[in-house]
Amino acid sequence: MTNIVDIIHKEFDTAVDKLLCISEELKKRATSIDILEEDELVNDGKFLSQIGFGNVNVAKHAENFLEENKSIENEKSSLENKSTSISQDVQFYANLFPFHKFILHSQVLQILEKYNLSIGYSELYKGSIPQKNIDEIKDFMK
Numbered sequence: 001m002t003n004i005v006d007i008i009h010k011e012f013d014t015a016v017d018k019l020l021c022i023s024e025e026l027k028k029r030a031t032s033i034d035i036l037e038e039d040e041l042v043n044d045g046k047f048l049s050q051i052g053f054g055n056v057n058v059a060k061h062a063e064n065f066l067e068e069n070k071s072i073e074n075e076k077s078s079l080e081n082k083s084t085s086i087s088q089d090v091q092f093y094a095n096l097f098p099f100h101k102f103i104l105h106s107q108v109l110q111i112l113e114k115y116n117l118s119i120g121y122s123e124l125y126k127g128s129i130p131q132k133n134i135d136e137i138k139d140f141m142k
Helices: 004-013 015-032 040-050 057-096 105-114 131-141
Strands: none
Touching: 004 015, 004 105, 015 057, 015 105, 040 057
């Protein structure tokens, strides 16, 4: 039977995998968003607006279309940027610390909350630390 400590350790160890999955999901969502194609009616509306007929229905339709398309482009760009940022951060820390796992502070807090754990300063800890963990800490500090 797996004990709770092993389960918690696994959650910490797989946090980077979860980040990469989030990045991939954001990328898929961005890819699935299609930018709308301008049709002749939109082109006519833009033309009419440019020559001063901005209040006619066709021009207003074109303006609404362009605003909606800009919103879609912004959403797509935002998702792409988030995906890229996550994967670049993971890669950066993987290169900087190739033998150590990367985890966001927010992920740590989620795990702590899930298992009703708390975080504090090391000088407040009064329990024992297994030799394996001492060795890992020493290795990390090199």
